[in-house]
Every structure is written in C-alpha cells, then in structure tokens.
Amino acid sequence: MARAGLTTDRLVAAAADLADEVGFDHVTLSALARRFGVKDASLYSHVRNLQDLRTRLALLAGGEMIDRIAAAVAGRAGKDALVAFADAYREYALAHPGRYAATQIRIDQDLVADSPALLRTAEITYGMLRAYDLEEPDLTDAVRLLRATFHGYCALEAAGAFGAPRDVQASWDRAIDALHVALEHWPHPVGADRHWA
Amino acid sequence: MARAGLTTDRLVAAAADLADEVGFDHVTLSALARRFGVKDASLYSHVRNLQDLRTRLALLAGGEMIDRIAAAVAGRAGKDALVAFADAYREYALAHPGRYAATQIRIDQDLVADSPALLRTAEITYGMLRAYDLEEPDLTDAVRLLRATFHGYCALEAAGAFGAPRDVQASWDRAIDALHVALEHWPHPVGADRHWA
C-alpha cells in the first residue's frame, strides 16, 4: 500500500494552507487526514494532538510573518520603518487569514521561550521605534499601542467589520499617519514628576 | 415531570454566563442543556441552531456593552468623553470576556440592520468625536482607528499577550492619551489639496 509520506512539517504546512482556505478554527485533524488520503488516527504519529498541531501552526505563521516584516523594515527608519512594518503586517494578515489567526492563540510559555521568532519580533519592533526616542516605560506602552492597533485593525477588517463605503486602504494609511503623530508627540503622564521651567 | 421553563431569553442569558465562564467557543448546546437539566434536542424549540444562539448572544452582549458605554459617556465631551468611552469599553471586555468575544463574530447583515444596538454604537462613537472637529472621511478613519485600538488592546490583553512587567492599566491610560493627541493633531493626507500660506 502506497504511503502518504507524512511528516510533521508536511502536516503543519498543509494545515496552514487549510487554515487560509477554511479558517483557523475549521482546521480539523479529520480534514487534514482527508487531504492526505489517510485515516485520522495516522496523524497522531506525527503530531501529539490537535493543540500540538495548532501550536506548531502558530509558530510557523509567526516566523513567516516576522520574516516578511523584517524584510520590509530593513534599511528604513522613523516613519518609513513604521509604515513598512504596518503594511507588511496587514498584508500578511489579509493574505493569510488562517495563518494570521493562528498567531493569535495562547501558546504554552515554555514553547514560546524556545521560539526565536518571538524574540526577533520584539527586536524588530523596538528597533523600529528607535527613531522616536522613547524611554521605558513609554517604549513598552508604545509597542502595546502599535500591536493593539495593528491587530485590531486586521482582525476587524478580516471579520468584515468595516462596512462604510470609505476605502479601507486609505483609512489604514491615515491610521498609521495618526500613530506616527502620536509617537512623535508622545504624551507625558498627567501628574508626572516633570517640571517645566 | 417538572419542566425546566425554557425560553429563548433564558437560554441566551444562560449562554452568556456560560460564555464568560468557559469562553465563547466552548459554549455548546450540550453544555447549555446540561445546565438546565434537559436534553440537547430540547433546545431546538427555542433556538434554531448553534449559530442562531451565538448570534442572539452577540446581539445581547453588544446591547449591554453600548448601554454601559453610553452611560459612561453621557454628559462628557472631548478627552473626557474619549477616556470614559475607552474605559467603559475595556471594563466590559475584561469583566465579560465571553460576552465580549461574542460581539466580535460575523453576523448576518439582515440581522444587523434590525438591531438598534449597532446604530446606537455608531451614534455614540461619532458623538464622542464631535469635539475633535473632524470631517468625513477623516471621521470614519478616526472611528476605525479607535475601534481597532480598543478591540486590539482588549483582545490581546484578554489573551494574555502582554507579558512585560509594565502595568497594563497604566499602558492603557497612555494609549488613550496618545490617541487623544492623534485626534487633536489629525494628520492631513500627504499630497492633499491643502495649501499653506
């Protein structure tokens, strides 16, 4: 009987494609097995269980995404870098909705520590902000704001939540402009121990 | 045999509680039936199917949420209103994670049109922005930015994505400050037909 030639990597890659086609939470071991012409139970030799598959898919997608972002940001600084980062982020999220959804799942902290992708993401994000000359904790606050906005925007757009006729790409460009403004005029906390001459 | 006294409303309310307890996508007809001491099939007299239940839950949660936000924003304007809106939004999302998740599902457009909650949300959101003196399409762009940031922030926070030791509440306050700044210095599109003296 001809073997399907399953490996963990092929399984995860196929799961990623499946996710983009039918949505992350319709990625099922049965569907994956069907795709390989194999019984469900056969997958358990290569993947511990469904959660394991999802975790691997998340790590794959996270790595792919940060690679694209890194390439886009390379050699840029300031607003250029911000725009490149944001556009690469959104492009990936829209082109690969299933993979992108995978990156949003909660992952076991032990596995996260092993993954270099997360570290790279932090590096690149903080690097992109260097030009704005922020210091901690403002830096962390700014990173959180950017992550939240990027993610929220892509999630809402992918969910079809932007119904108004206004072009979404144009809105997005303006949102990034606005974030750039916010970063340049980063507010000082009210009641902070800053004294003006 | 004593009847459980099911109604659509009681079912949806119980589903909402269940969602907050176990997460929106663990809300199952079986679990709901168990909670009422009833067989799964019995629920189909009150709810068309799982999707119908989810949709009703989403509309319930959306209504609850905008009520809280409206109460918080009432009588405020400018930055005060922005902060009240944002805080009420986040408070609801964190206090009712399952209900909040329900508000993010894609809903049949026909049902959306029937729901007054969505209309009210738009009203209140645009009202809150009145003080910033924006005109279309800037207004729509600003609304999208705010929605995206609020949602992204709450989604990431609820998912435990903010690992840094920095206090999340403080970060949130600064993010709202930053959005206020962005709204006050709303950027004009590059290459726009504005001429400076």
Add this chain to the structure above:
DNA sequence: TTGCGGACCTAGGGGTATTAGGTTACTGCC
C-alpha cells in the same frame, strides 16, 4: 537476508450538532 522501527490501519469510546417523530404537561375556553 533478516530484523526492527516507524508509517499507517482497524476498532472503538466519548463528545457535539442536528433532525424526525413521539409524549406529556400546561392553558384557555365552554
């Protein structure tokens, strides 16, 4: 050539969604 690891299978148990077709409790009307 033979032995062994691993790729894949059969069988089966448990959970969930959904439909079809009962039965029985309640409600209103005479």
Add this chain to the structure above:
DNA sequence: GGCAGTAACCTAATACCCCTAGGTCCGCAA
C-alpha cells in the same frame, strides 16, 4: 371541571470530530 390544542420536552438516529489501543507491513540497515 372537562377538553382540545399548543408547546415543552423526550427518544432515537445520523454524522462529524478527537483520541487511544493495538495491530500489520514496508523499507532501510546491519
């Protein structure tokens, strides 16, 4: 108070899905 109709709830059955236990047999290496 009896009765009919409505609707609340049930049993039974199908179809997926996740996962475990325990084979079988292919292909590579000694």
